[in-house]
Amino acid sequence: MSNQPSDAAKIPRQQDNYTPESIAERQAFLLKQTGVTLKHVAHSSVDPATLAGNIENPIGMAQVPIGLAGPILINGEHAAGHFYVPMATTEGTLVASYSRGMRVLSEIGGVTTTVVERYMQRAPVFHFENAREAKEFGAWFDAHLADIRTAAEATTSVGKLSHVEQYGVSRMRFLRFNYTTGDAAGQNMCGKATLAACTWIQKNYPHKSRYTLSGAIDTDKKHSHINTLHSRGARVVAEVVLPKEVMQRVMRVDTKALFAARQVSNVGGMLAGTTNNGLHAANGLAAIFIATGQDAANIAESQAGIVYVDLLDNGDLYWSITLPSVIVASYGGGTGLGSQRECLEIMDCYGDGKALKLAEICAATVLAGELSLASAVLAGDWVESHDRLGRNRP
Structure with a gap:
């Protein structure tokens, strides 16, 4: 049977869309429409009632293999000690x-x-008749920042408005609200808070104005140079001094x-215009x-990085990577689902007060990967290791 839909039938929905019955109905619908039996997608240990707020029209679960990397020793402000890091991937090696x-x-x-710091943003733009009005609005905004902050923070028990950047372009005033968001990533939190702030501004600004919320x-969900700067x-920042002797003995470089x-x-990175002068x-x-x-879409921002190295007088190598946009949460979103929560618990990164710890583990893991791949390329192991470990074949 063709796996193309036989007609334009609507996806089945029920008032409670997260019951086993509603999920089974959609699975049967797919079988009828496409001829595909969901032998693997339908298999899950997760209570479907817990999926509300994370997915619409659920039909099952995607199963991605999870491997364990480590141990890695981290000397962080929030992550201290040895950690084992769960990594979900289908890429061998x-x-x-x-x-x-991590071993090195x-x-x-x-x-x-x-x-160094942690903020989440929402950036409305206010529109005026001309550039002079936009400039005057900026001065008024600064004078009323305390009231604007109160309006924004009234929408959340966690988020705090740290500061607001202003950029004048043409007859527009771009405002970049920067919030601290506790252990949540905070995009929705910041959107709601900024909407309240903009509503207060429109009600209290003495002249005509209109705004676009973003x-x-x-x-x-996209990289930008402003993220790298601000x-x-x-x-x-993850950093280490690599002893010459250890690198030669263990990594053969x-x-x-x-x-x-x-x-x-x-x-090469400059020629290509990359957003990260590291490797991967x-x-x-x-x-x-x-x-x-x-x-997962936050990888678009989070992957940006700045690698800086310095060859020391004794032959050791200082190596650091700065990740300016690591967007992670230890609470909320998908972190509370069954397998995801367990993986966070492996690193003691689930719940209140753990988001910065997770961010440090992420940065340390990235540095381990940079070091390993760079060494493999120089030592001639890169292609051989992928050929040995990265081929799924009988």
Whole structure:
């Protein structure tokens, strides 16, 4: 039977769309429409009643293999000690490669992680008749920031308005509201708070104005240079000094060669216009995001990074990566679902007060992956390891 829909029939819905019966009805509907029996998708240990707020028209669960990388020793402000990191992926060699980097980092005393700041944004734009009016509005806004903050924060028990950036363009005034959001990622929280703030502004600003709730410089689900400069989510730095002897013995590479390779990568990244002068931050972050119930689309922002290395006088190599936009949550969203919560609990990162800890683990994991891949490329192991571990064949 063809797997093309036989007609334009509507997807079945019930008043309670999260019962086993409603899910079974949609599975039967798919069989009729496409001829596909959901032998694997339909199999799940999750109570469908818990899915409300996370998915619409559920038909089952996507099953992604989860591997365990580690241990990795982290010397962080929020993550301290050895951690095992669950990584959901279908890419062979990925977990092995990250574990390899973690082994080196642990052997030399761990990786140091620092959360510089953490904000979430919503960025409305106000429209006026001319640039002079837009400029005058900006001054009025600054004078009334305390009242605007009160209006915004009245919508949330967790979010706090930290500061607001202003950008004048033509006859518009772009406002970038920056919030702290507790242990939630906070996009929806910030949207609701900013709507309340804009409503208060329209009611109290003495002149005519109109606004668009998002003027696009909050850059949801896409990278932007403003995020690299001003941070979106957590701005985290992971850094380490790599001893020359250890790198030669364990990774079979010389630190001078690693340093030289980084210069080549910087030039190549500049030519290509990349948003990350490292190697593959998105690999580790995506695997952790999927395992722990993060919003996977936030990889578009979170993968951005700045690698900085320095060859020391004794031949050791300082290596750091700054991730300016790590958007993670330890509470809310998909983090409370069964397998996702368990993966967070493996790292003691579920619940209140754990979001910054998770952000540091993410950054440390990324550094481990950068170190492993860079060494594999130089040592000639890259293609061989993928051929050995990354082929799904009989």
